[in-house]
Amino acid sequence: MVDRGVNVMIGPRRILTAGGTFACALGIGFIMQNMATPPEGAVPDNSTQIASLTATAPDNAWDPLQDTVAVAVQDTQHQTSPKLTDVRYTSAMIPAPPKSAPQPERLPSMSVDRAVAVPASLTDQPIAVPPQDVPAPGFSCDIEMTANVQAAAMVEVSLNAPCMAHERFTLHHNGMMISEILDDDGQSRIKVPALSSDAVFMASFVNGKAAMISAKVNTLEYYDRAVIQWQGESGLHLHAFEFGADYDDAGHIWAKTKGDLKQAVGGKGGFMVRLGVDSLAAAYMAEVYTFPTGVAQKSGNVALTVEAEVTQANCGRDITAQSLEVAGAGPLRVRDLELAVPACDATGDFLVLKNMLNDLKIAQK
Numbered sequence: 001m002v003d004r005g006v007n008v009m010i011g012p013r014r015i016l017t018a019g020g021t022f023a024c025a026l027g028i029g030f031i032m033q034n035m036a037t038p039p040e041g042a043v044p045d046n047s048t049q050i051a052s053l054t055a056t057a058p059d060n061a062w063d064p065l066q067d068t069v070a071v072a073v074q075d076t077q078h079q080t081s082p083k084l085t086d087v088r089y090t091s092a093m094i095p096a097p098p099k100s101a102p103q104p105e106r107l108p109s110m111s112v113d114r115a116v117a118v119p120a121s122l123t124d125q126p127i128a129v130p131p132q133d134v135p136a137p138g139f140s141c142d143i144e145m146t147a148n149v150q151a152a153a154m155v156e157v158s159l160n161a162p163c164m165a166h167e168r169f170t171l172h173h174n175g176m177m178i179s180e181i182l183d184d185d186g187q188s189r190i191k192v193p194a195l196s197s198d199a200v201f202m203a204s205f206v207n208g209k210a211a212m213i214s215a216k217v218n219t220l221e222y223y224d225r226a227v228i229q230w231q232g233e234s235g236l237h238l239h240a241f242e243f244g245a246d247y248d249d250a251g252h253i254w255a256k257t258k259g260d261l262k263q264a265v266g267g268k269g270g271f272m273v274r275l276g277v278d279s280l281a282a283a284y285m286a287e288v289y290t291f292p293t294g295v296a297q298k299s300g301n302v303a304l305t306v307e308a309e310v311t312q313a314n315c316g317r318d319i320t321a322q323s324l325e326v327a328g329a330g331p332l333r334v335r336d337l338e339l340a341v342p343a344c345d346a347t348g349d350f351l352v353l354k355n356m357l358n359d360l361k362i363a364q365k
Contacts, residue, residue: 273287304358
């Protein structure tokens with residue numbers, strides 16, 4: 001039940017808004033009605049039908065924008081509903097397509113003659129030789145090795161390796177090993193007593209590189225040789241006592257009185273050569289005694305001994321050594337030595353080994 005005596009106060013601003021909204025609704029209906037009226041003589045098209053709507057609204061139509069404002073309530077009997085009036089069918093105006101779509105213009109017809117292939121003329125052309133690469137300047141790392149035979153069956157072995165200055169190497173020859181080192185220019189010259197008439201020398205370096213050279217030594221048959229070799233500080237020395245000489249006599253040949261190579265060539269006496277660089281750590285060292293047996297100017301014996309001095313470097317240790325002997329151009333004789341050196345309180349003493357080498361028996365020639 002609706003109370004008819006209730007009055008609602010609506011502000012002027014709200015009334016203007018509601019009135020404007022209702023006026024817009026009436027305007028829309030009017031426009032739709034007029035647009036829906038077909039021109040005279042037009043034939044309705046049943047394929048597309050559009051209905052025009054003309055709406056009439058009561059003076060007190062509800063404004064949806066006034067959802068927060070209460071409106072005057074009227075009796076439901078006096079309310080009216082919008083009615084559809086004057087419904088007419090109209091035909092949509094669909095434009096007709098053109099009679100024909102535009103077509104591209106044809107190119108003018110032109111006669112094409114048959115193409116004829118003409119063979120190209122071929123002529124021989126010289127092929128240019130590319131320029132050779134020029135090596136960059138620098139030192140060669142190749143090892144050059146030479147061997148020159150000299151008097152008294154000696155061989156001068158030379159090495160040249162400019163890019164390996166100060167490099168250590170080991171020289172091998174017929175079982176003998178000695179440690180050497182290249183100088184500032186990467187060179188080395190060593191005079192080695194030949195132990196074979198077909199002498200072969202090999203130099204091996206720590207970096208794995210090596211070089212080899214051979215030489216023919218025809219005069220070796222006139223000389224006898226004895227070698228003692230070792231590694232490190234062994235304190236060993238080879239002594240030769242020619243024709244009954246004693247210590248410090250003229251015929252006592254060892255590292256401190258080496259004899260004369262020229263005397264050996266003349267058949268008058270022997271000489272000693274010490275090989276290796278003892279300043280290198282664990283160096284291979286050797287001492288070689290040579291006597292001209294084949295051209296000796298007098299007969300007699302040469303006593304050969306090996307002596308070991310007790311030093312602070314070898315005292316209380318076991319040392320090893322090896323002896324090599326060659327008579328003329330005969331086979332090589334080898335003996336190994338292992339010696340227990342006395343304790344360090346014996347420093348300065350000497351151990352004499354008389355049977356390491358065979359004495360030489362000299363017959364005058």
